[in-house]
Amino acid sequence: MSDSTKKVVKRIRINVDKCNGCRGCEVICSASHATPRYSSVNPSRARIRVIRDPLADIYVPVFAGEYTAAECAGRDQYTIDGKEYEECAFCRASCPSRDVFKEPDSGLPLKCDMCESDPTLEEPLCVQWCLADALTFERVEVDAGAGGAAAGVAPEEIDAGLEALAKTYGWSKVIDAVARMSRNGNR
Numbered sequence: 001m002s003d004s005t006k007k008v009v010k011r012i013r014i015n016v017d018k019c020n021g022c023r024g025c026e027v028i029c030s031a032s033h034a035t036p037r038y039s040s041v042n043p044s045r046a047r048i049r050v051i052r053d054p055l056a057d058i059y060v061p062v063f064a065g066e067y068t069a070a071e072c073a074g075r076d077q078y079t080i081d082g083k084e085y086e087e088c089a090f091c092r093a094s095c096p097s098r099d100v101f102k103e104p105d106s107g108l109p110l111k112c113d114m115c116e117s118d119p120t121l122e123e124p125l126c127v128q129w130c131l132a133d134a135l136t137f138e139r140v141e142v143d144a145g146a147g148g149a150a151a152g153v154a155p156e157e158i159d160a161g162l163e164a165l166a167k168t169y170g171w172s173k174v175i176d177a178v179a180r181m182s183r184n185g186n187r
């Protein structure tokens with residue numbers, strides 16, 4: 001019998017030491033999220049970005065996480081195995097400090113969806129394309145209360161999405177569209 005206090009969550013484990021900076025993960029992610037699907041390849045639309053410093057042999061794959069409206073007031077510096085990393089190298093947020101994890105045309109924040117699809121993928125595409133095994137997929141059982149925030153959408157994310165659309169199309173068109181959709185949804 002299944003334990004109702006537990007749930008299964010999907011997780012991608014990142015091994016920074018194995019990443020060689022090939023950017024295959026960015027390619028497949030952006031292609032699979034293009035409209036129509038696979039019609040273009042543009043890593044700036046990918047939900048995973050590889051922070052690269054080839055001279056220092058530093059490659060850090062980072063997945064797009066939550067949108068945040070404010071940037072950090074300070075920065076921490078990390079030293080790991082003699083290599084220097086800035087805090088931003090590990091950060092998953094789409095934020096005002098940098099351009100990553102924003103849709104290039106509209107400015108909409110991007111977020112990894114673990115390749116949501118029907119039928120469900122056995123493994124996310126970036127994991128399948130990572131020949132260096134820097135990315136590995138796992139399903140883990142956690143307490144039902146944990147990970148709730150990841151499943152929901154933060155109100156700031158909705159605000160950011162609407163603001164980006166308004167910048168492109170103007171508030172009146174956005175408001176008209178929302179009103180129309182809400183009328184259709186209530187029928």
Ligand code: SF4
Nearest residue numbers: 029048112115124126
């Ligand atoms: S899991 Fe899927 S959506 Fe997320 S970064 Fe990888 S390819 Fe992109």
Ligand code: SF4
Nearest residue numbers: 019020022023025130
């Ligand atoms: S596909 Fe794998 S090895 Fe290549 S950049 Fe992405 S995480 Fe690194």
